[in-house]
Amino acid sequence: MADESRSMAVALLDAVLGEGRLLSQALADLPHDAPPSERARAQRLALTALRHLERAERLLSPHLRKAPPLTVRNVLRLAVVEMAVEGAAPHGVVSAAVDLVRRGRRTQHLAGLVNAVLRKVAPASFDRMPAQRMPMWLRQPLVRLWGREVVAVIEAVQAGVPPLDLTAKPGATAPGEALPTGSFRLTHPGQVSALPGYDAGDWWVQDAAAALAVQLLAPAEGEAVADLCAAPGGKTLQLAAAGARVTAVDVSEARLARLRENLARCRLSAEVVAADLLDWQGGPFDAVLLDAPCSATGTIRRHPDLPFVKDGSEIPALAELQAAMIDRALALLKPGGRLVFCTCSLLPEEGEDQLAAMLARHPGLRVERPEIAGAEAGWVTEAGGLRLRPDLWADRGGMDGFFMVRVRKP
The missing domain is CATH 1.10.940.10 (NusB-like)
Incomplete structure (x- = not known):
C-alpha cells in the first residue's frame, strides 16, 4: 500500500x-x-x-x-x-x-x-481481546435496558465490517442473500456501481432495518405521502416504487442533490422540496414518514467515529426537536391518516419515550402494531413499536439500531 x-x-x-x-x-x-x-x-x-x-x-x-x-x-x-x-x-x-x-x-x-x-x-x-466497548454514557443505559450479554453482542457486531444491504424495486431482484424481510445482503460487495442491476436502477443501497419503516407505513398506489427528513432518499425510493405520490422534504439542499441522483438512476419520480419541516406548509397527506434527526447511536457499526465525537449531551435537544417534528408531521396528515415515526437510535429517549409522550400530547392517536413479513415477534415492544438492535441477525452481520412506530390520526 x-x-x-x-x-x-x-x-x-x-x-x-x-x-x-x-x-x-x-x-x-x-x-x-x-x-x-x-x-x-x-x-x-x-x-x-x-x-x-x-x-x-x-x-x-x-x-x-x-x-x-x-x-x-x-x-x-x-x-x-x-x-x-x-x-x-x-x-x-x-x-x-x-x-x-x-x-x-x-x-x-x-x-x-x-x-x-x-x-x-x-x-x-x-x-x-474483548470487542471495543461503547462509551459509558451510551453503554450504561443499554445494559440497564437489555443486560450485559446483549450489549456485548452489540459491541461484537459493531467491531465487524458491516455487510452491504440493498432494496430492490418491486418485480426486480438484487445481488446477494435474500433476507427474511425482503432486503438483499452482500458480505464482500466490491465496487457498488459495478454490481449487476446498478446501471438499470433495479435497486439502491439501504440497511435492512431502515427499509422496514416504509413496510410499516404500507403505502398504497396513488396515495399522497410525505417523506420528511428524506435525504439521502432510500425511503423516498421505496415509496415511489410502491406507486405513491411522494413529496420528499429535507432541510439540506446538498443532501437532496444525492436524493435526486438516486431517483434519476432508478427511474423513479418524487416532488423534492428543500425546506425546514417546522416552517414548511404542505399537505394534507394520506400518510407521513418522519425519520427524525437523532443521535445515530444505532449506526455505530457503519460509523465507528460517532462514539469519539459525541458525549450524549446533545440528546435532550434532539428529543425536543423530535417532539416538535412529530407534532408538525401529525398536522400535515388528513383525518384518519397514518404516521410512521422512526429514529436510528438505541436510546429510549429518542424512541419508546417519544411514543409515550406523543400519545400523551395527542390522546386520539392509535398505535397500529407491525405486520411485516420476516419481522420477528420479539422485535415488537409492549406499546406496539418496533425495536431493532445491532445484535439481531448477529450471525448474518447484524442490522442498524432503530425504533419505529405507526400511529393513526383520529
Whole structure:
C-alpha cells in the first residue's frame, strides 16, 4: 500500500480523535488530487482503526512509558490494526510507519520509538481481546435496558465490517442473500456501481432495518405521502416504487442533490422540496414518514467515529426537536391518516419515550402494531413499536439500531 494512503488515514484519525470531527467531515479535507483508490483505502483503514482502537491501545500501552503526540500514537494504532486485522506483513508495516513518522518535522525524532514499540507488540493476541466497548454514557443505559450479554453482542457486531444491504424495486431482484424481510445482503460487495442491476436502477443501497419503516407505513398506489427528513432518499425510493405520490422534504439542499441522483438512476419520480419541516406548509397527506434527526447511536457499526465525537449531551435537544417534528408531521396528515415515526437510535429517549409522550400530547392517536413479513415477534415492544438492535441477525452481520412506530390520526 502506498504511504499516501497511510498518511491520509492518520490525518483522518487525527481529525476524529484530536478535533472531534465526524469522519464524513474530515474526508472532505483529503487531497482532491489523490487517486480515488488511495482515498478509499485511507477511509477503510481509518474505519478499521476506530473499530479496534481499544484493542490496539491494550497492545501498545505496555510498551509506552508516556503518551506520544497524537499523530504518532495514531501511526502506531494504524500499524497495529494493519498487522492484526488486515493481516499485513509486519516488516512492511513497521517500515512504512517509521518512514511516516520520520517525514514529519515534529515527529521525526520519534521514529526510533515507533520502530521499537511495533517490533514488541504481539498482534496474535488481538483476537482474544474483548470487542471495543461503547462509551459509558451510551453503554450504561443499554445494559440497564437489555443486560450485559446483549450489549456485548452489540459491541461484537459493531467491531465487524458491516455487510452491504440493498432494496430492490418491486418485480426486480438484487445481488446477494435474500433476507427474511425482503432486503438483499452482500458480505464482500466490491465496487457498488459495478454490481449487476446498478446501471438499470433495479435497486439502491439501504440497511435492512431502515427499509422496514416504509413496510410499516404500507403505502398504497396513488396515495399522497410525505417523506420528511428524506435525504439521502432510500425511503423516498421505496415509496415511489410502491406507486405513491411522494413529496420528499429535507432541510439540506446538498443532501437532496444525492436524493435526486438516486431517483434519476432508478427511474423513479418524487416532488423534492428543500425546506425546514417546522416552517414548511404542505399537505394534507394520506400518510407521513418522519425519520427524525437523532443521535445515530444505532449506526455505530457503519460509523465507528460517532462514539469519539459525541458525549450524549446533545440528546435532550434532539428529543425536543423530535417532539416538535412529530407534532408538525401529525398536522400535515388528513383525518384518519397514518404516521410512521422512526429514529436510528438505541436510546429510549429518542424512541419508546417519544411514543409515550406523543400519545400523551395527542390522546386520539392509535398505535397500529407491525405486520411485516420476516419481522420477528420479539422485535415488537409492549406499546406496539418496533425495536431493532445491532445484535439481531448477529450471525448474518447484524442490522442498524432503530425504533419505529405507526400511529393513526383520529
